[in-house]
Amino acid sequence: MTVESTAAHKPRRSAGSKAGASGTERARTTARKSAEPELVQLLTPEGKRVKNAKNAEYAKYVSGVTPEDLRGLYRDMVLTRRFDAEATALQRQGELGLWASLLGQEAAQIGSGRATREDDYVFPTYREHGVAWCRGVDPTNLLGMFRGVNNGGWDPNGNNFHLYTIVIGSQTLHATGYAMGVAKDGADSAVIAYFGDGASSQGDVAESFTFSAVYNAPVVFFCQNNQWAISEPTEKQTRVPLYQRAQGYGFPGVRVDGNDVLACLAVTRWALERARNGEGPTLVEAYTYRMGAHTTSDDPTKYRADEEREAWEAKDPILRLRRHLEASNHTDEGFFAELEAESEALGRRVREAVRAMPDPDRFAIFENVYADGHALVDEERAQFAAYQASFATESESGFAAGTGGN
Amino acid sequence: MADTASTKNLALAKAINESLRHALEADPKVLIMGEDVGKLGGVFRVTDGLQKDFGESRVIDTPLAESGIVGTAIGLALRGYRPVVEIQFDGFVFPAYDQIVTQLAKMHARSLGKVKLPVVVRIPYGGGIGAVEHHSESPEALFAHVSGLKIVSPSNASDAYWMMQQAIQSDDPVIFFEPKRRYWDKAEVNTEAIPGPLHKAKVVREGTDLTLVAYGPMVKLCQEVAAAAAEEGKNLEVVDLRSVSPLDFDSIQASVEKTRRLVVVHEAPVFFGSGAEIAARITERCFYHLEAPVLRVGGYHAPYPPARLEEEYLPGLDRVLDAVDRALAY
Numbered sequence: 001m002t003v004e005s006t007a008a009h010k011p012r013r014s015a016g017s018k019a020g021a022s023g024t025e026r027a028r029t030t031a032r033k034s035a036e037p038e039l040v041q042l043l044t045p046e047g048k049r050v051k052n053a054k055n056a057e058y059a060k061y062v063s064g065v066t067p068e069d070l071r072g073l074y075r076d077m078v079l080t081r082r083f084d085a086e087a088t089a090l091q092r093q094g095e096l097g098l099w100a101s102l103l104g105q106e107a108a109q110i111g112s113g114r115a116t117r118e119d120d121y122v123f124p125t126y127r128e129h130g131v132a133w134c135r136g137v138d139p140t141n142l143l144g145m146f147r148g149v150n151n152g153g154w155d156p157n158g159n160n161f162h163l164y165t166i167v168i169g170s171q172t173l174h175a176t177g178y179a180m181g182v183a184k185d186g187a188d189s190a191v192i193a194y195f196g197d198g199a200s201s202q203g204d205v206a207e208s209f210t211f212s213a214v215y216n217a218p219v220v221f222f223c224q225n226n227q228w229a230i231s232e233p234t235e236k237q238t239r240v241p242l243y244q245r246a247q248g249y250g251f252p253g254v255r256v257d258g259n260d261v262l263a264c265l266a267v268t269r270w271a272l273e274r275a276r277n278g279e280g281p282t283l284v285e286a287y288t289y290r291m292g293a294h295t296t297s298d299d300p301t302k303y304r305a306d307e308e309r310e311a312w313e314a315k316d317p318i319l320r321l322r323r324h325l326e327a328s329n330h331t332d333e334g335f336f337a338e339l340e341a342e343s344e345a346l347g348r349r350v351r352e353a354v355r356a357m358p359d360p361d362r363f364a365i366f367e368n369v370y371a372d373g374h375a376l377v378d379e380e381r382a383q384f385a386a387y388q389a390s391f392a393t394e395s396e397s398g399f400a401a402g403t404g405g406n
Numbered sequence: 407m408a409d410t411a412s413t414k415n416l417a418l419a420k421a422i423n424e425s426l427r428h429a430l431e432a433d434p435k436v437l438i439m440g441e442d443v444g445k446l447g448g449v450f451r452v453t454d455g456l457q458k459d460f461g462e463s464r465v466i467d468t469p470l471a472e473s474g475i476v477g478t479a480i481g482l483a484l485r486g487y488r489p490v491v492e493i494q495f496d497g498f499v500f501p502a503y504d505q506i507v508t509q510l511a512k513m514h515a516r517s518l519g520k521v522k523l524p525v526v527v528r529i530p531y532g533g534g535i536g537a538v539e540h541h542s543e544s545p546e547a548l549f550a551h552v553s554g555l556k557i558v559s560p561s562n563a564s565d566a567y568w569m570m571q572q573a574i575q576s577d578d579p580v581i582f583f584e585p586k587r588r589y590w591d592k593a594e595v596n597t598e599a600i601p602g603p604l605h606k607a608k609v610v611r612e613g614t615d616l617t618l619v620a621y622g623p624m625v626k627l628c629q630e631v632a633a634a635a636a637e638e639g640k641n642l643e644v645v646d647l648r649s650v651s652p653l654d655f656d657s658i659q660a661s662v663e664k665t666r667r668l669v670v671v672h673e674a675p676v677f678f679g680s681g682a683e684i685a686a687r688i689t690e691r692c693f694y695h696l697e698a699p700v701l702r703v704g705g706y707h708a709p710y711p712p713a714r715l716e717e718e719y720l721p722g723l724d725r726v727l728d729a730v731d732r733a734l735a736y
Contacts, residue, residue, distance in 0.1 A: 369553050
């Protein structure tokens with residue numbers, strides 16, 4: 001069986017839809033719940049293809065997806081999850097100072113990441129490990145800043161994947177400016193900016209919408225609405241579904257099932273194609289769920305119910321594609337076994353790479369503060385060097401702290 | 407004096423305009439961005455005529471969003487452009503402060519040198535023009551405290567012309583503070599001269615009894631102070647810093663070793679201002695040369711006052727002369 005759908009799934013979708021909910025229920029529930037059925041979905045949580053009029057516009061963007069492509073997407077998600085789990089474990093073992101897990105957001109990131117072309121440029125926030133994977137950034141490079149050996153760790157121009165940005169939403173403006181440059185250059189590449197539901201409240205995100213619309217910049221705003229900005233639910237950010245924000249700026253917004261890798265691939269391809277065609281920005285809201293904590297410093301048990309996570313686990317992005325692959329006979333046990341072995345090897349490689357990461361040279365403090373140099377930095381580097389050298393002198397003359405203490 | 411082929415008598419604002427024009431002609435990657443910089447030519451007309459000659463894709467009128475102006479300029483710089491952005495007035499830079507401090511200043515270091523951000527942020531600053539609030543402030547110390555930024559301020563048309571060229575050519579972000587009350591002051595500008603280094607101070611008046619250090623709008627005042635003091639037989643030296651970060655302590659030190667007294671003058675509040683940094687470092691460097699403590703003259707630790715009070719707030723001739731007298735009395 002190929003990746004075609006049946007009409008039989010329609011009732012299942014509408015069962016949870018706005019039409020199916022009573023007025024009383026809607027009054028009690030929130031905007032995000034009532035708006036959830038507006039999702040573009042191509043694969044149900046059970047792994048069955050969805051085909052309907054609303055999806056048709058996007059489905060054509062994945063009509064050429066082969067079984068091999070689907071296995072590739074599955075592999076990407078599994079390995080990204082494995083990498084993420086390893087990083088979380090490394091944080092618990094004291095090897096990393098902090099980790100921001102992407103658990104649950106694999107489909108949103110792999111689907112959108114695989115939609116990008118090599119000459120596109122990606123501006124991530126700090127959780128886009130799956131997108132980095134798609135861009136060919138070695139995952140071990142993502143860990144340097146979390147281990148505390150650098151503040152970046154990769155050449156942004158090496159894979160057209162900008163450094164992680166910690167200040168929420170700042171990178172949406174960089175993406176917009178970059179896209180304005182792409183348009184000036186007459187290039188047909190596109191730019192994609194990642195941010196979260198919390199960032200949608202930031203002024204910079206609003207300003208990036210304004211600038212991109214005014215200059216018709218070829219940028220896709222990819223909002224991963226994972227429902228929680230640390231402890232604040234999306235209702236604390238907005239009264240309207242986030243994708244509807246785009247309307248006020250004059251460009252399209254669409255909400256996609258963020259746990260459906262195929263739908264994310266399709267919708268992002270559609271949005272990137274619009275950008276390439278000179279049709280300007282698009283807002284994609286990937287409706288998903290952060291299954292873990294915001295970061296390893298967070299404790300989600302203090303602010304959200306177990307039932308909520310359990311409900312979302314049923315929509316697991318990896319499980320749903322596995323179900324689809326199995327039902328379609330696109331795989332055999334050998335595939336899963338090989339992937340499991342590859343996954344373990346990745347975990348081992350990441351673990352060993354992190355533990356082998358050397359501390360930076362102490363003079364790195366003064367490196368690259370300025371491109372053209374700065375007299376004060378030179379002066380302070382010299383003072384630092386003299387201070388460091390003073391220990392060597394003391395040691396040579398028998399006044400090292402250890403010696404003196406005896 | 408009549409203009410020659412290479413020398414023009416220009417107002418400071420016009421000198422910046424010509425400098426920007428030259429930069430736009432010389433490098434197709436240079437862009438001008440800001441609110442009202444296009445047809446209007448900026449509220450001070452600094453960009454007058456540039457959009458007409460270089461088009462809307464080079465001289466870009468932006469939405470009214472300072473963070474957006476600087477943030478998109480960062481993105482354009484990442485794409486290989488050299489944006490020169492205008493913040494309309496000093497007090498309006500704060501919505502962009504986050505982008506300047508957390509992004510513009512840090513990205514080169516964070517990328518381990520892989521990324522360069524040749525962005526110039528032009529800020530007309532300072533008081534003395536009778537404006538309403540947020541139009542007269544001097545926030546240079548807030549930027550100088552941030553590593554990764556360079557801060558300059560010309561005091562005259564010739565420096566304005568050349569320093570703008572050098573700021574645009576720099577691969578580092580430069581905050582270019584323009585002394586708005588001196589925009590209409592004219593000076594000879596030799597557009598073919600070879601300028602000195604951007605971050606080098608200049609002795610603009612030689613003297614032996616005391617050094618006055620200033621930059622931007624206060625240089626002219628200090629020259630007036632020196633002229634007035636000369637009538638009383640006092641021989642003051644005036645140093646125009648030109649650059650606040652990096653700051654040319656060597657030139658100040660050389661002057662102080664000669665005069666043994668130092669008064670620093672700026673419009674910004676004295677508390678935690680650039681004068682404090684100069685006083686501390688010169689005290690370290692010149693402790694045995696100094697005959698008097700380093701004194702500072704500047705604004706008060708109070709919001710910039712309404713226009714009818716700004717002459718009380720701003721350093722004027724008498725306040726600086728008073729400080730000179732106090733230093734000489736030690």
